[in-house]
Amino acid sequence: MSRQLTEMLKGTLEGVVLAILSGRPAHGYEITAWLRAQGFADIAEGTVYALLVRIERRGLVDVRKVPSEKGPPRKVYSLSAQGRKDLDEFWKTWVFLAERLQRLRKGDK
Amino acid sequence: MSRQLTEMLKGTLEGVVLAILSGRPAHGYEITAWLRAQGFADIAEGTVYALLVRIERRGLVDVRKVPSEKGPPRKVYSLSAQGRKDLDEFWKTWVFLAERLQRLRKGDK
DNA sequence: TGAAACTATTCGGTGTTGCTAGGTACCAGT
């Protein structure tokens, strides 16, 4: 993984996961697979699980344990009301940053 | 400072500073002031200086000490060849991330 | 039977980063 992407993911990965969960509940393995499919090819598995633990502790998600047909039971995460609020905030912050970056990029020097 | 913005700045702040320096050489105090003017209102001074030390150690910038009429001498930073390469990489990484985030935002769930 | 291979989660240790909260130094005006 490039050092730059690793650093940029700090903060944004959480928003990405919240955004995914705003569409439908999902479990860790599924989220990891989705990320890989969307081009976040080499996000470490462990990273996603650690992130899920964090946002659970913060009350951004609700968790249900669901038996799996294959393998050990899944922990299915869904967005809580607090999570929805945080996601809103995340997008605002993202837009703020993206606007400034875009201006900078277009040679506003 | 919001926790979210703090985390998102990790990785992007370095790119922002490199982008500023790609336009013209500048010293730390000046960069800080510019950032504040552009809406990064509460980026700590110490943060900028620490960042400058880092990118100098990595050879991304050249430094010249210039006496100031007011106050202690300035350290004027200018982008090196390596810095220019890094900035290019930074923008590529940024575009990669921004594209994916935008898709996610438009309800591609 | 046994060993891959896939599903699914967890954890300890590491490095990088921005923030906090100071400090130093130099000069001008009061």
Added chain:
DNA sequence: ACTGGTACCTAGCAACACCGAATAGTTTCA
């Protein structure tokens, strides 16, 4: 002397993503 603006530096902290590995259940196929 003192305040305020300019200009830089630093130690200690918290948060985050990564790495590498371990654990556990199920299916597949030799």
